[in-house]
Amino acid sequence: MFRKSVVVLVIFLLVPLSNYFDVYGQSEFDSDEMGLQMPMIIMNPTSGQPGTEIEIKVTNLASTPENIDPRIEFFVYLPFLSAIGSNVPNNCAGQSCFALYSFDEVGENKFAPKTITFTLFSTTNPKPIVEEGWMNSVCDLKINGKTIERYGNTCMDKDQPPGDYEIKFGWGIQRSDLYDVRKTLTFTVTEKIMILEEKLQDEEEFVIEQFLEGLISELEFEERLAELGYDPQETRKVKALIGKLEHQEGYQTPLRGPIKIQGTDFEITYAIAGGVINQIIPDTEAQSLMVQIDSISNGTLVIKLPREAIDAKFGEEDDDFFVLIDGWESDFDETRTGVERTLTIEYPEGTEEIEIIGTYVIPEFGGIAVLILMVSLFSVIFVSRNKLGFYSKI
Numbered sequence: 001m002f003r004k005s006v007v008v009l010v011i012f013l014l015v016p017l018s019n020y021f022d023v024y025g026q027s028e029f030d031s032d033e034m035g036l037q038m039p040m041i042i043m044n045p046t047s048g049q050p051g052t053e054i055e056i057k058v059t060n061l062a063s064t065p066e067n068i069d070p071r072i073e074f075f076v077y078l079p080f081l082s083a084i085g086s087n088v089p090n091n092c093a094g095q096s097c098f099a100l101y102s103f104d105e106v107g108e109n110k111f112a113p114k115t116i117t118f119t120l121f122s123t124t125n126p127k128p129i130v131e132e133g134w135m136n137s138v139c140d141l142k143i144n145g146k147t148i149e150r151y152g153n154t155c156m157d158k159d160q161p162p163g164d165y166e167i168k169f170g171w172g173i174q175r176s177d178l179y180d181v182r183k184t185l186t187f188t189v190t191e192k193i194m195i196l197e198e199k200l201q202d203e204e205e206f207v208i209e210q211f212l213e214g215l216i217s218e219l220e221f222e223e224r225l226a227e228l229g230y231d232p233q234e235t236r237k238v239k240a241l242i243g244k245l246e247h248q249e250g251y252q253t254p255l256r257g258p259i260k261i262q263g264t265d266f267e268i269t270y271a272i273a274g275g276v277i278n279q280i281i282p283d284t285e286a287q288s289l290m291v292q293i294d295s296i297s298n299g300t301l302v303i304k305l306p307r308e309a310i311d312a313k314f315g316e317e318d319d320d321f322f323v324l325i326d327g328w329e330s331d332f333d334e335t336r337t338g339v340e341r342t343l344t345i346e347y348p349e350g351t352e353e354i355e356i357i358g359t360y361v362i363p364e365f366g367g368i369a370v371l372i373l374m375v376s377l378f379s380v381i382f383v384s385r386n387k388l389g390f391y392s393k394i
Contacts, residue, residue, distance in 0.1 A: 274299020
């Protein structure tokens with residue numbers, strides 16, 4: 001009797017254990033038999049060349065049966081990255097995949113619609129940009145707009161090879177080799193065709209065009225640029241680029257002088273491409289002229305320097321000028337005559353100051369100071385004579 005009871009107990013215990021191994025420790029996995037249904041899946045487009053953006057919408061996933069393995073997830077297999085010799089960190093039986101609905105979502109039956117977006121790899125994709133410490137590219141895999149996988153420079157290193165790619169969908173058990181693919185969509189990557197697309201006008205170009213055509217006033221132009229995030233200095237640079245600064249009116253690129261040396265009567269003749277001269281200031285301590293500019297791009301300044309305004313001499317012989325671009329020594333070309341010296345200076349985009357150093361420069365307010373001194377001397381002489389005449393009469 002005791003032996004019979006033991007046999008019955010063992011049989012009774014074996015029933016739930018077999019169920020446990022069938023469900024939670026199974027060696028085979030049939031999601032259909034387990035009652036796991038498939039959602040509606042729509043992919044758009046179904047073909048395209050490298051650089052094509054793909055969107056996959058997954059909706060209407062039914063609730064899962066009770067008492068299923070808590071590790072079950074709904075997976076998507078993407079073969080695109082493997083084809084260029086790389087792979088994502090998570091993979092399903094050697095294939096690139098990711099969990100679209102995690103085991104937590106499956107366990108709680110949270111099956112909200114999801115949209116997957118990514119762009120095929122292409123050497124003509126835009127360069128990745130760094131935002132908040134992350135390198136973001138158009139190829140990054142996103143679910144409902146949230147990035148779950150970043151590809152960085154891989155996005156533009158290679159072109160997606162042409163061919164048919166199978167995107168697979170199915171159920172699987174997390175951290176195991178048990179996956180059951182239930183649906184496959186085919187995307188055809190076509191040969192890359194280089195198309196020169198017409199560049200669309202952005203808002204800045206539209207505002208500039210309106211201003212140049214006289215459709216908006218200068219004040220409206222400045223206000224519109226300010227709305228686009230331009231500060232006053234940036235607005236001035238845009239005006240310089242389109243030839244709308246005060247002293248640019250009537251001139252065509254390259255812009256030409258003359259412009260006065262600040263505080264003197266000397267005028268400098270110049271031609272400049274890629275920027276505009278704001279002012280030229282003499283520095284008597286450094287024996288130099290400081291040419292302050294707004295540069296829009298890499299450019300060239302050709303400037304004629306009257307020897308009476310600035311010169312470089314070693315005794316009676318001409319010496320070389322010394323040119324600094326924003327404090328850095330720069331090469332230049334020069335031609336000379338008896339009355340002036342002409343320098344041709346190339347400068348990079350962003351340059352703010354070009355300093356030309358010689359051995360003599362006219363002082364600021366030099367001519368006016370001499371005139372004031374002469375007037376003062378004549379005044380003193382005149383007053384002194386009047387005083388002497390007055391005292392002689394006493």
